[in-house]
Amino acid sequence: MELSISLAPDILFNIGSMPITNTLFWSFFVSLFLIVITLIINRSLKSVPGTLQNIVEILIEGSYLFVQTITGSNKKTKYLFPLVFTMFIFIAIANIFVFIPGQSAITLDNGEGSVPLFRAVMSDYGMVFILTIISIIAMQVAAIATNGPFKYIGKFLNFKGPLEFFLGLMDFIGELAKILSLSFRLFGNIFAGETLTAVLLFLLPFIAPLPFMFLGILTAIVQAFVFATLTLVFVTMASEKV
Amino acid sequence: MRRMELLQAFGLNIKILIAQLINFAILLLILYKFGYRPILKFLEDRKNTIEQGVIDAKKAVEKLEEISKKEKEIIIKAKKEAKLILQTSREQGEKRHKEIVDKAKYDIGQIINQKKAKMQIEKAATLKEIKKEVADLVIATVEKILVEKVDAKKDNEIIRKIITN
Numbered sequence: 001m002e003l004s005i006s007l008a009p010d011i012l013f014n015i016g017s018m019p020i021t022n023t024l025f026w027s028f029f030v031s032l033f034l035i036v037i038t039l040i041i042n043r044s045l046k047s048v049p050g051t052l053q054n055i056v057e058i059l060i061e062g063s064y065l066f067v068q069t070i071t072g073s074n075k076k077t078k079y080l081f082p083l084v085f086t087m088f089i090f091i092a093i094a095n096i097f098v099f100i101p102g103q104s105a106i107t108l109d110n111g112e113g114s115v116p117l118f119r120a121v122m123s124d125y126g127m128v129f130i131l132t133i134i135s136i137i138a139m140q141v142a143a144i145a146t147n148g149p150f151k152y153i154g155k156f157l158n159f160k161g162p163l164e165f166f167l168g169l170m171d172f173i174g175e176l177a178k179i180l181s182l183s184f185r186l187f188g189n190i191f192a193g194e195t196l197t198a199v200l201l202f203l204l205p206f207i208a209p210l211p212f213m214f215l216g217i218l219t220a221i222v223q224a225f226v227f228a229t230l231t232l233v234f235v236t237m238a239s240e241k242v
Numbered sequence: 243m244r245r246m247e248l249l250q251a252f253g254l255n256i257k258i259l260i261a262q263l264i265n266f267a268i269l270l271l272i273l274y275k276f277g278y279r280p281i282l283k284f285l286e287d288r289k290n291t292i293e294q295g296v297i298d299a300k301k302a303v304e305k306l307e308e309i310s311k312k313e314k315e316i317i318i319k320a321k322k323e324a325k326l327i328l329q330t331s332r333e334q335g336e337k338r339h340k341e342i343v344d345k346a347k348y349d350i351g352q353i354i355n356q357k358k359a360k361m362q363i364e365k366a367a368t369l370k371e372i373k374k375e376v377a378d379l380v381i382a383t384v385e386k387i388l389v390e391k392v393d394a395k396k397d398n399e400i401i402r403k404i405i406t407n
Contacts, residue, residue: 031265034269060277129254
């Protein structure tokens with residue numbers, strides 16, 4: 001048995017020229033799960049909630065109030081809540097699903113060798129990168145919508161003096177750095193958790209990985225929360241008048 | 243070349259990235275349309291319903307208090323009135339009772355007086371009659387005696403009797 005740790009997700013099969021990686025497959029699966037839950041809730045909304053509706057209500061209402069306390073405005077909350085909450089629930093569920101027992105044992109032969117069917121979605125840098133790009137775009141859109149395109153550009157290209165020019169440049173670099181800091185925080189945590197669990201399972205398969213798995217569950221939720229909340233805070237900051 | 247290697251190492255593929263983006267966009271859209279919007283609206287509606295219910299309950303309690311206050315007032319007023327009516331009727335009754343008793347006493351006194359007067363009159367009449375009859379009787383007796391032969395002896399006797407009488 002060999003221990004295979006790869007930074008890149010494995011390709012399961014190709015549809016035409018489109019490669020389907022295990023994380024892409026897995027993210028479809030998570031999306032499908034969330035959509036099914038949503039439709040079930042949608043069909044069965046009752047004034048006196050059942051267990052599932054209760055959980056969903058607490059989650060959504062609590063999150064909504066949380067978003068409201070951070071943005072401090074009903075209008076911003078209305079725009080931001082769907083994006084931020086979808087990010088949170090998608091990342092959280094994708095991370096939690098990793099802990100379904102036995103899923104890593106399912107492998108698929110892709111012609112070059114057997115590859116695992118499932119892999120933590122957030123341990124694929126591509127997925128995290130896309131989420132980060134969405135987050136960054138949301139920030140820029142919010143900034144432009146609040147301050148207008150000229151002021152927005154003026155923030156980065158400021159010719160009032162050498163110091164202002166330098167600070168504008170720094171702001172621009174700061175925006176770029178946000179991409180890296182947001183994406184690598186999530187990717188690094190989940191990838192490290194995956195790798196650690198894999199290594200421990202390889203070395204000491206019994207009991208020893210358990211504490212790390214508990215930590216992994218904690219990380220799964222916390223990182224989802226951190227990613228969504230940072231997006232929320234950044235967009236809220238961007239939407240404030242300069 | 244270097245950059246390609248890095249992208250390869252991370253497994254970044256533009257097609258997969260686009261697929262992920264579309265996937266997330268669809269997820270966001272569906273969750274918003276079928277999840278957040280109806281659920282948040284539902285929660286808002288229920289909140290409003292509950293608020294309305296609480297307000298209504300408060301109003302009902304206030305109204306109840308008002309009504310019970312009014313009720314108490316009415317009862318107190320009614321009691322007062324009843325007391326007043328009772329008192330006046332009692333006073334009236336007592337007055338009337340007294341009146342009746344007084345009248346009865348007066349009547350009785352009147353009757354007694356009348357009877358007394360009548361009796362006096364009758365007594366007087368009777369006495370008069372008796373006297374009259376006695377006188378008649380005496381006269382008759384005297385006549386009878388006078389009709390008989392009166393001797394000295396008898397005369398003395400009669401005189402003596404009268405005197406001793």
